[in-house]
Amino acid sequence: MLALIPLFPLLGFLFNASFGRRVPKTVSGGVASLVMLASFAVAAMSVWQLAGLPVEERVIDQTLYTWIASGDFVLDLTLRLDPLSAVMILVITGIGSLIHIYSTAYMHDEPDSEYARYFSYLNLFAAFMLVLVLGASFLVLFVGWEGVGLCSYLLIGFWFKKKSASDAGKKAFVVNRIGDYAFILGTLLLFTHFGTLDFRQLADAVAPLPPEATFGTLSIATLLLFIGATGKSAQIPLYVWLPDAMEGPTPVSALIHAATMVTAGVYMIGRTAVVFTHAPDTMLIVAIIGALTALMAGTIGLVQNDIKRVLAYSTVSQLGFMFLAMGMGAFGAGIFHLYTHAFFKALLFLGSGAVIHALHGEQDIRNMGGLKKQLPVTYWTFLIGSLAIAGVPFLSGFFSKDEILFETFAHGHWILWGIGALTSLLTATYMFRLVFLTFHGERREGAIASGSHLHDAPPAMAFVLIVLAIGSVLAGYVGVPHALGGSNLLGAWLEPAFGIMPAAGEEEAGLELMLMAVSSTIALVGIGLAAFIWLKRREIADSMARSFSGLYNLLLNKYYVDEIYDAAIVRPTVVLSTDVLWRGFDVRVVDAAVNGAGTIVGASASMLRRLQTGSVRAYASSLFVGVVLILGYYLWR
């Protein structure tokens, strides 16, 4: 049963990969969407079945076969459905289905074969993503982990003729690989210590241990795992690939680089919550990194001009929030944010996709403006999404984000809370900057398409936008905190998956309410600020950019991190490899030694052959020398 969930998309992939180029778009797109829906159906049924179980028994395992067996290392290919993965598969198949549907319209201009290729990749991605979240052990998770990375690579580079696209794909893959490296090391470390890679068995093994006071094995292992997560989930220092990943088709950005794949890191930490909670040092690092990433990405997002890049930095920033939650031990809150974020970020990306679609590929917000009228569906849904992400009360983002900030504050990390709050402000500001610049005001110079050509999202896209908009509004209500009279259903549901659950809540309801008020205010202030600057007094923005040109350029150029990496790592490596290792060591040392041996032989050969002068008397003297030497040896011995 569980196997069917990833199997459906896999079959869709196989179909499209083998026959896609020979069938019309309706068939390839249709098959791809249908398999996703089927998968969603199965997922929903499975979750229903899971929900039917008593709380402490909410695990469904399905072992397919033994994947790798070597000595005492036996790894079964086991899929596991528990509350955590249940949330994930619903998000993946649900939002995945929507995005498939959206894509049928969005990608319609592609030729048949490319269209099929696109959907085959998308299906494959879904399959791997499902394996990732269903995997019961590190290695099965890793299969999905790498698989989604691959699909991400393929999809980012979907328009392979564009160098920037294929560059971005490669960059994504390579940066992810750096994380994977750490991830694998962490896995190995855990296996050598606990002899298992199964999450559950590992949790059972770790649970009785006391939390590590010093930075020990568990801390190292979790830190390594976390580095893996920073790769996949675009955190400092490995976030650099995500903004570039926007080279891919927009639905891909929505699905992979916003809703699902990038959250895999968060999911993984949730999955190994028990281990992480035993490594408080790592937890703190996770939180700090999360907070810093959130802040940094928010600042960058503030000045970007590419619609998708703004959203990408926003994603990085929101992911930072999630890590902040995880680092605080508020796993439920993190997953909650993951879940709500999936809705509104997918919505935002798809909305931006609709804009781009309408503008035939224009992505620079400086060339947009005043689209509100021509694209009403897009505008309104986009606005809802923006409100949700900004944390406006009673939209989904509000609940999840507040829970995170509250947990942070409740754990006494005021600085982190402050950073989080500041980031919320930035979020609201840059999101509404985006909204205002795109949809409000006048069309600006340089806009490509004249108004007459603009058309709003086609039905398939509009439908998806609306569904997601509804989701963005309502999704939060599964996790209404106790403070607001809710019951935090989601938190309760997830509890068994994390093993332990910090029972922050009821007794501090007052604090929570207060914090909510603060953050709601912040959100509104941010929106107001954006409205003031980009609606009313746009010249302020320009003058500020001028007066703080240093800071502005720093932000615009993303703190020059790419450049620093390039200068500090990439170039030296290439130079080292080319000049030192290859042309230096290989050619000048090893080969020189080898050829040198040959040369020495050759040189001594031509030297020695000169002894053969052709003069018979010289030959005789050689002979005679031999005689004298031998006799000498015998006589003087």
Next chain:
Amino acid sequence: MFNSSFDAVVPMLCVTLAALAAMGAEAFRARDEKMPIGGLGIIGLVGAGVACALLWNRNTSSFGVIVADNFGLFVTMVLVIVGILTIMFSSQVLEVDNLPRGEYYALLLFGIAGMMMMATANDLLVVFISLEILSLAVYVLTGIRRDDPRSTEAAFKYFLLGAFSSAFFLYGIAFTYGLTGSTRLDRIGAFLAAQSMSDNPLILVALGLLLVGFAFKISAVPFHMWTPDAYEGAPAIVTGFMSTGVKAAAFAAFARVFLSAFEPFSQQWVPVIWVLAAATMILGTVVGVAQSNLKRMLAYSSIAHGGYLLVGLVAANQIGKAAILFYLLAYAITNLAAFGVIAMLASSNDENEELRDYKGLWHTHPALAAMMTVCLLSLGGLPPTVGFVGKWYIFSAAVSSGYYGLAVIGMLTSVVSVFFYLRVVVMMYMSEREGPEPVRPRIARMGMVALTLSVILIFYLGILPTRVLDYAAESIATIF
């Protein structure tokens, strides 16, 4: 007359008679009459071979100075094979170069008789005389192309140095005789074993001088200087003959003298031969690298092979002694076949023996190229050829006696030697000829038969060497 004491000389007698018959046939042949004089030689050699087979394991001796022990018979067999192959290869050469047939075959056969004598001699004087017989025959064969100054020059150099070195050898015999009272190897051995003479410098002088004589014949460094010149100047097939036959005979005698008569002095001669072996292997291979003339290259290669044989002598254990025999056989067949190819490709006015003359041979003479390659690989000691088994045998002897250093030197030099063997292969297979094809004679069928036989033997002995290895082991069981 045919009593048992006569049996041991039967093989060489057969050959000698064949030689005399060849002379007679030449003398009585009409000016333009074709006569299968070579056939006479083959008959004689086959007779010698049969005689060897019959004498096997009988361990007879004649006149007290010729012993038909298995050791000698094995080498005699090698010489029979060398002789037969040489004669088969020669027919074409004689035709092309218009050489005096009768004299050529007579000298060849006399030379073989001398070699057999040397291989079975149990007396230093007989060793010396047989050495002279074979040397004189070979000197003359070397210079048999009188119209070619290089041939004559080669003969002259070989002769002069040969005479020079045989004087040393003889001097060594003189001291040996003076100190032990005999020239018979068995008596010398018994004498040396009985008396403790290691403090007598004269016996060491004798030892050294004998060593020089043998070392010259097997062209060990630094007594090798004649070799490249003589090999290059001589007609290819003669080079093949002398590089195999002479070496086999000389080694047989060398081994016999040093491993039986002078066995008590092994402490004294082993280090010297160790050095000679190492120097020979190294110099032979290293200088071979720089050669562009195929014959000269193979001359250096044969110097190196002499070095490998010396390794067997140094090891001087049961394996080593047998290994020398086996290696001699392996080397003889292979080297002779290689020179056979060169000889067959030589035309009357141009020997075509520069490496570049072999460019693209694969296309014009695929069979010859292939067989040449087999020979070269065998010389290089690559499986599954006899050369590999030989080398393996020799070096296992060295290792068994603990001479790892020598084994390593030998192995490494054999790698270097592969380099220059491969250069020939490169020329034949991998280079395209620019310019006109060299003029090449029609390849005689006889030579092809001989070549095919050799190649079959190379593979047969390379893959199933057991029988011959057993013979070799048996050969040394009766003496030493």
Next chain:
Amino acid sequence: MIPLDHYLIVSAILFAIGTAGVFLRKNLITILLSIEIMLNAVNLTFVAFGRSLGTVDGQIITFFVMTVAAAEAAVGLAIIIALYRHRESLNPDTFSSLKW
């Protein structure tokens, strides 16, 4: 009576003279003669040793050596004649077309 080593030293000196002759002379015939000197020196050794051993073996061997010397001389002179035919010279160093 004269001790054996006197004879041996005389023969050694003769032998050495022979060897030196091979190097010092640039005439092929003289070089051949030098080799004859060497063989003669060896003969003296044989005879002296034979005498001191009290047997005739040394003398007998001497005959063989003489024969060998004769044979060598015959072949050697034939080679020299052949050489002279090619180059009109008896200087051994003229004949160095084979080298390296």
Next chain:
Amino acid sequence: MMPLLTLSWLVPLAGGLLLMLIGNGDGRRNGLIRWLTLAISLVAFVVTLALWAGFDSASAEFQFVERQPWIPAFGIDYYVGIDGISLLLVVLTSFLTPIALLSSWGSIDKKVKEFSIFMLALEAAMIGVFISLDLFLFYVFWDAMLIPMYFLIGIWGYDQRIYAAIKFMLYTMAGSVLMLVAILGLAYLHSAATGSYSFDLLKLYALDIAPQTQMWFFLAFAIAFAIKVPLFPFHTWLPDAHVQAPTAGSVILAGVLLKMGTYGLVRFAFPLFPIAAAYFAPWLALLAVIGILYGALVAMVQPDMKKLVAYSSVSHLGFVVLGICAMNVQGLQGAVYQMLAHGVSTGGLFLMVGMLSDRRHTRLISEFGGLKAVMPRLTAAFMIITLASIGLPGLNGFVGEFLILLGAFRWDPRYVVAAGLGVILSAVYMLWMFQRVFYGPVTNDENASLPDLQPREWAAVLPLCAMAIVMGVFPTLFLKPMEPAVQKLVQRAQSVQTLQVKAAPKLPAKVHIKLVKAVD
């Protein structure tokens, strides 16, 4: 019972001899010869499959053992047999050979007969290497294998073929002759201990060799194998040989020949000299790790596709050696698995690079670009193999790499920390090449009309892709047969070390600690 093992190498050899009888003076019968050769190689493949079918996966013993006295005086036997490790390598060999033949179908058009003969001879020798249980026999095959390979490179290779061929031959021989000395030494030790010579591997396993001697012999073996592997810094023959060899040669070279070095380490060097192995393992592993990084870094900057793949082999084989050095079940199994996986994926890479170079007569990456638009099928296949090569889970490369890392981690995590970087770099260089060749616009007009895969090429590529996936998804198929053999090797290594720790306390302190650690 049929002597299947003998057949497995005799079939190709006899086939090669059969081909000699076919006259093909002017290339009239090229077609016949190609088909015949393919048929012969397929028969050989079937024979090896039959071996697999009859193989008892639960047993650690050598199976299908055939033994005939060969040179009795020296205790040399024709003694062949396979355990799980050699079984898989034999199958790999016979699997890759038909593929290599297919790859040369169109590109080799001069001297087809000779080419086919050399290919078949090569196959015979390679199989022989893997099945020999007699060191002498092993060495015969080992050296004999060089000859056909030499010709394949030298005659049918590219511009620098002669240099490459000679370098290949001499490099390899230089190492292997030292091994020969050690083999002889072993036989001698056997005779010293028991009174008779023997080259029987199992008997030699049982020899009690003094630690000092072990060190020397191990070095001799290890250098021979390290050159073959090739382990850094003995690797420089490899780029030349690979680049200059014809496609079929590269496929075989990368697919099978390199495995001989690592196989040799597993089968001979480590079990014969366990004490020395334990002593040198850290150093070997160090070289392996350097090789992993070095190969990857140098591969990254190669302008020539074949060279890139060649250097990537250095990197991948480094993993294998690392796994072997770990000498535990995971490490060793991973190593063997990685050998198979590398055979499939690197073989495939060379195959496809060869196809490109056949079409364009250049292998420079800069000459290509945008091929995905022109040849989507090749691109897809190339992608799969590329991913396999960089160790994506679900494809063959991952299983071996992970097991190796696991095994090595249990042995000494420091190596893994360094070696793991190679995993990152492999993605860098492979994807970079992929990008430059297949992505982007078609900049070079010559590339605009290249034909996509032909059916015959499909026939060569498809099995490799399929294997890459099967090996990634169902690795137990391959892990299971080898497990008993691997267990046995590991036990042997550890038990002998235990014994020696008790028996020889005079070892250098470092070894001692290492041994004690291994025993714990």
Next chain:
Amino acid sequence: MPDTLIFYALSGLAILASALVIGQRNPMYSVMLLIASFGALAGLYIQLDAPFVAVAQIVIYAGAIMVLFLFVVMLLNAPQEDAAEWDRTHPLRQGGVGRFGAMLALLLVVQLAWALMRANDVSDAVSSRGDVATVSSVREVGRGLFTDYMFAFEATSILILVAMVGAVVLARQERGQ
């Protein structure tokens, strides 16, 4: 005592003559001097109770072999050593070889002399053993030659045959020249 004197005289003559042989430029003189040296040696043989050898020395060596040499010297008509300047580019080709060889020869003498002096059993008088009559008997020589040395004697015939054939092959004029 006279023995000693005769010995020294003869040895001196032999050595001197030999030294002159190699000190001669004219091969004709060299041959003559060598005959003288052989004569002196024959004297030494007589002193060593080997009259037959002495006779053979004169007859075979001085008589036959040396005459052969003379023939050739005259045939070639090249009395003077070739003193032409030859290529001086290579060190080994210069006079050095001669000097080097002579030095080695000297070294050889020293070595041999030293070996002889260190050997203890050669200082006895040469005629201390054996019966003079037996040793000097031609009959004994003949008997030895045809019993113990029978094979060597027969082998010598082959040797001579080879030399004959060889000399003919090498030295005869080409047909038609």
